[in-house]
Amino acid sequence: MVEHFAQGVWTPLVACAVSVLGAFLGLRYASRALSSSGRTRAAWTALGGLSLGGAAVWSMxxxxxxxxxxxxxxxxxxxxxxxxxxxxxVVVMTGALAVVVARRWRRLVVLPVGGVLVATAMLTMHYMGMASMRMDAAMAHEPLFVAGAAVVALGASGGALWFVGKRWTLSATLLGAGLLGCAVSAMxxxxxxxxxxxxAGAPGHAASGGVPALAFLTPMVIGPGAFLVLGTLLLLVLPDERPVTGEAAVP
Incomplete structure (x- = not known):
């Protein structure tokens, strides 16, 4: 028997909040990349991949x-x-964003192919994270739930790429980030x-090697929190290069 909410409701709430904020910043970074060029575009794209793949997925x-x-x-x-x-x-999401931002291929091709690649990366990350666990026990994953997670991951990935450049308004980005963050958490x-x-072993016996689970508390909370705060400030300080056409630009 396992427990998924041993620390109470705060763990899933904080995890989901970090995912939503990471998705929001990632979408805003991607929109900045679309209105930029050269090294500036590359920098915004890299930040978008880091925010979506790092904060919204991995840290969550x-x-x-x-x-x-x-x-x-x-x-x-x-x-x-x-x-x-x-x-x-991070690497796969950055690559997918770079392709979408470049607009060299039709979205009807980019979205499904990119969505599958990003969903595969999300699932790979999840099960690599599970494989990194060291305990004196045998772990198995039921195929039905793996398939369910794959379906949700595909929807979240497709949504992330669809929202890139599709919606400029702040309210639409908030909606997209909320949907994406919740989808990642659901997955x-x-x-x-x-x-x-x-x-497998005696009660209280831990497998050798590795770092205790609680040792991840500081980097997993403070690290993403600092990144999200600094990322928000970056959006507020740096101007949006996109031309204003009847609608005020938002950070």
Missing amino acids: HFIAMLGFRVPGTPIRYDPLLTAASAAVP HYIAMAGVRVEA
Whole structure:
């Protein structure tokens, strides 16, 4: 038996909030990339990939995992595999945004192909994160829940790419970020609902190696929080290069 909300409702709420804020910044960065060119466009695109893949997906996962507990079985994490799981969604999301922003291919081709790639990266990140767990227990994932998470991940990925350059208004971006952040959170908890763990060792015995789960608390909360605050300030300070055509530009 496992617990998904061992720290109470605060863990899923904070995880979802970070995902929504990360999605919001990612969409705004992408819109800035569309109105820029050269190195400026590349910088905004990279920030968008970092925000969507890093904060909205990766940080959400590990913040949510602070509420995961197997009674009597301490959990540790492999640092190298955990770091690798962060690179996957960031790199793929940045690449997908670069293709969409470049507008060199038709959206009817880019959106489905990009959506599948990003969804695959999201799922890969999730299960790499799960594989990074070190505990004296056997873990299995039920195929039905894996398939359900894949469907939600595909919808979230397609939505993220569709909103890039499709809606300029602040209200529309807030709506898109809310939908995307909630979808990422839903994908995570659908996948986690299919986790089955069978303890193998004596109660209280932890597998060797790795870092204790609570050691992730500071970087998973303070790190993304600082990035989101600084990212918001960056949008407010730097002007939007997009021409104003009947509608006021928003940060």
